[in-house]
Amino acid sequence: MASKGQCDPCTEQGTSSPAVKFCSDCEERLCEKCIEDHSKFKVLRSHHLIDLSAAGSKIPTFQKYCDVHADGLLDFFCTQHDVVCCRSCMPLKHQSCKNVFPLEHVSKDVRNSAVLNDTLDAMDNASKTLTGLMDGTNNNIKKLEDDEQAILRELKTVKENLVKQIDKFEEKVIKELSSIKKEKEIKFKQNQTEIGELKDKVQEIHEQVNFLKKHGSNNQLFLALRQQDKKIQSIDCRIKEMTSTFVGAQLALTGIHNLKIDSIGSIEETPLPCAIKHKPMKLNQAQARSDNSKPITSMQWNNQLNLHAGTDYNLTGIAITSDDSVILCNHTPSGNLFTYSSTNVLKSDISLSFPYDVALIPNTDKVVVTLPNEMKIQFIDITRTELSCNKISTEESCYGVSTNRNNIYLGGMGKIFVLNLQGLFRNKITVNNTESIYSLCVNETNQQLICRSLSRLWYVKLTGEIVYQTDVPGEAGLALDRRGNVYYSMRVSDEIRRIRKGDSSSDVVLKASDKISRPYAINFNKESTTFYVINDCETVQIFNCN
Structure with missing residues (x-):
């Protein structure tokens, strides 16, 4: 093996050349000439080369060969036994297994x-x-x-x-x-x-x-x-x-x-x-x-969230925590941020003026709430039922809000404002200069934002490029399931519609006969096994996803 920073094949030939890439299949460092030679042979073209300037000294090693068959590459995955195996293992241990797939198939996504x-x-x-x-x-x-x-x-x-x-x-x-x-x-x-x-x-x-x-x-x-x-x-x-x-x-x-x-x-x-x-x-x-996710083929009404009596409701935003607690924005002058447990128990009631939408901050117990009437956002720790920091001012009234592992996205007047998870401004994406964005979702798989105004629905790349748009009446109601399908509410027709991943047409998944009435905000739980619909800004209907 060559010394660190030197080409391994050249060293074996008695010469010295600086290595620029690492072949993780051959487990050798390569210089520019050896990289060129590497690409000449068909069997080597699929090898994965890593730029050493990016990797530095931290090149992880991992097992590629079978424990039982020393020369057998780990090229297959048996979902029944939940193990990676080589070709020689298949007739010995997995002959009757129905779901044994090539590693390229199961690792594709x-x-x-x-x-x-x-x-x-x-x-x-x-x-x-x-x-x-x-x-x-x-x-x-x-x-x-x-x-x-x-x-x-x-x-x-x-x-x-x-x-x-x-x-x-x-x-x-x-x-x-x-x-x-x-x-x-x-x-x-x-x-x-x-x-x-x-x-x-x-x-x-x-x-x-x-x-x-x-x-x-x-x-x-x-x-x-x-x-x-x-x-x-x-x-x-x-x-x-x-x-x-x-x-x-x-x-x-x-x-x-x-x-x-x-x-x-x-x-x-x-x-x-x-x-x-x-x-x-x-x-x-x-x-x-990852291996067994199935598409949602139907939804069945389960129950209605038992909201606290004696309150005037104008529910406009909904978020679902990892333990299926329901967080609701009550958009009224003496507004509230309610948190209900999965068993219909009111866990907290925080007073906020005209809260409109809410989103979870990943890997924390905090949420971010939009306050468009004040042109501000507010961070709240829902486990302590307390405000996490002073309100943060926004450039204009922002309504919809969504988050991912790195950013907060706010829907403004034809613009999407991008903030870090502490609320500091990063950049903005211009979508349309005349309409406020009331609903937002982040599709991390496609690196896209799905947003909705009073009359339109857009798919926007995080770089700002609009890749799809369609006329959709009504300002609110957007959700993504785990497979990347888009769901949106239709107040005028009492429907919840779905645009399948990779398609532009929509189909009806819930209608008036399914207890849908003037639907507003919608959301899934983390597993996409339960679907929540705010009806007429007053009730929350809960559906099982099949």
Whole structure:
């Protein structure tokens, strides 16, 4: 093998040439001439070359060959056994399996798959949880110091009153304090070390997956995801164990109000529960969705959300959390942001003036709400039912709002304003200069925005290019299912219509006989198994997706 930065084939020939690319199939660094030679042979043309200037020293390695058959490339995936295998494994272990596919087939859409997004989300959540655990451990160590100082101050006060009698007892208590503190410090520092190691592992996996997402082939990314699965689940199990057993300690001096000659108190330890909650990773579910997602063929009415009585409703915006809680905007002067649990329980009611639309901030417990009458947006932490920051002013009245992993998109007067997730302006996309945009959806697969005004519906690339538009009366009601199909409400005809992915015509999926009446805002839950419709801005109808 050549030294770092040198071409491997040239080195084997006794010459030295600087390497510019890395062939991940041959696992060799190549110079410009060898790259040219590489492309001459048909068998090598499909090899994946990585630019070394982009990769640096972080070129991830992963298993390409079968554990059982040393020369067998991992070219197939059995969905029945959920394993990657080689051609030789098929007649031995998968002869009766119906769903064994070439790796090229199952990895074709891996860059846009739920398993990739959920893997990255899982790493983000794991890193966030470990950071919280590390901060908690640091705070516990500091609290030990603070508690120790507080106790020592109390001891000094007691000592001043009983100087002649407490010298030997003081020594006993200080030793006890020191022993407990030392014991806890050792435990907490062990926690620090383990948390740090887990964070390093999470960061390493995260960087590898991100790198392959940007620079690797589909096969490599799919294999990497499969091979990291056990590591990720092992990390997740350990995080779960740590969050369930993670306790702090509060030290205090007790018995000081009933002093006896033979004692001046003792050290009491009060365990403090861990404030960091474990969020289970959803990698297995994500894999199942990626392989077996089916189109929605029908919707069946389930129930009506039981809204709190005694309120004037003008519901204009709806968002669904990962646990199927329903967040509603009540667009009235003394407006509200309601959160209802999946069991119809009112969890929170936050007062806002004329809130219009709401969207979830990915990987957080926050939402962003548009306040068009004030020309502002508001961030809200729905778990604490409190405003997350001061209101942020917008250039003009903005109505529709949508988000993805990186940005917030606001619908203005014929424009879409792009903000980062902290609300700082990035750029704007001009769509139409005369009509306000009341509804927005982000299709990350196609890198498109779907937006709707009073009379039209547009598909707009994130670069600003309009790729499709059609006349649609009515200002609100847009939703995307997991397969990228677009759904929109039709108030004038009491219908919910669908434009299938890759098509321009629409079909009716719900109508008046299905309990649709002047539909407004609509949305799916995360799995696209439940569909929510705001009827006549007053009720919320819930449908099962089949």
